[in-house]
Amino acid sequence: MLYLLFLLLPVAAFTSWYAGYRSKIHNVKKTSPNLPRDYFIGLKYLIEEQPDKAVDVFIKLLEVNSDTVETHLALGSLFRRRGEVDRAIRIHQNLIARPQLTKTQRVHAMSALAEDYLRAGVLDRAENLFLELIKLDSNSAASYTYLLDIYEQQKDWDKAITYANKLQNKHGIAMHMTIAHYYCELNDPRKALAIDKACVRAELLLSEEHLAAGNYKDAIRLCKKAVDYSPDYISEVIRPLAAAFEGLHDDVGCIKYLQDCLARYPRISIILVLAGFLRKHNGDFAAIEFITEQMTHYPSLRGLDCLTDLYVDNSDGNTREKLLLLQKVMHDLLGERPIYRCQECGFASKVLYWHCPSCRRWGLVKPIHGLEGD
Secondary structure, eight states: OHHHHHHHHHHHHHHHHHHHHHHHTTTOSOOOOSOOHHHHHHHHHHHTTOHHHHHHHHHHHSOOSTTTHHHHHHHHHHHHHTTOHHHHHHHHHHHHTOTTOOHHHHHHHHHHHHHHHHHHTOHHHHHHHHHHHHHHOTTOHHHHHHHHHHHHHHTOHHHHHHHHHHHHHHHOOOOHHHHHHHHHHTTOHHHHHHHOTTOHHHHHHHHHHHHHHTOHHHHHHHHHHHHHHOGGGHHHHHHHHHHHHHHTTOHHHHHHHHHHHHHHSOOHHHHHHHHHHHHHHHOHHHHHHHHHHHHTTSOOHHHHHHHHHHHHHTOOHHHHHHHHHHHHHHHHHHHTSOOEEETTTOOEESSOOSBOTTTOOBSOEEEOOSTTOO
16 A cells, blocks of 8 residues: 555646646746656655655645645545554645635545544544534534544543434434433433433443342332343343342242243343252252253353352362362353453453443443353
């Protein structure tokens, strides 16, 4: 790509110079047939393998006019993609300084410069440019989207909510799920649920709040709603759900509900909680039998790990020593495995991120299911 750029720049520079030369030939009696001196300076830098100096020379040769604005914008975007943000900024600043630009060309140049600043991490300058762009071109959804990116990086959730609402109202882009997550970041799950009644994150936050206050029935109701809206998050719901049933001293009710969930949504997290109740009421071997039976239908490394722990607790001598080795291997194996994955970009983690660090989408990182997951 770099060599192609160096080949195209001289051609573009010469074309620009030659067009100017032709336009003046009728008004000038005597013209020089020689190429501009800077053209040869640029070639000299290329030959001497000094590409940075060569690029700067050829950019200067590209006179800014209506025919070359797009060339400058393309060059700046190319530099930004290659990580040479300083050079992209210089090109786009040079463009904006030209008074002969049309309104459309100026908007494009400002947008490109704002993206440069965003890429460079200069968020305040990027923000100011995008706000100005909204005034100049309120029909552009891109500026609102970039502003949301900035406010998310700054964790300025109030501004993020304001501009997400504007983006939704002006451009008809559904933002209710994202806005609900913004309210969750502000620890306001009630407003989040008012915006998106299916926001599992908000239901979990609110159930934790009720659990801490001793409102166990309300906590159970919210946990059940979370399961109904998004069974993928059962593994996240089970802990507060079981704690709320425990607060009511209602093991029977919890077991009945979990058995119903297991029939609809087979997950190892449900199996292990039910095994815990069996162990509590009927002993270790009842739990072992239950997990073993379930794993014939739903094989799971986590289930095998739990079985190993139970067998270690119920063995001695040489058998125990061998099981301890197996236990260590299983713990090490599971310790390296991610348990969450983004449904959009595939980002994997051992931590649940409601905002994917990779693709920056909200609510798409979910527990992994199957042999190595839930």
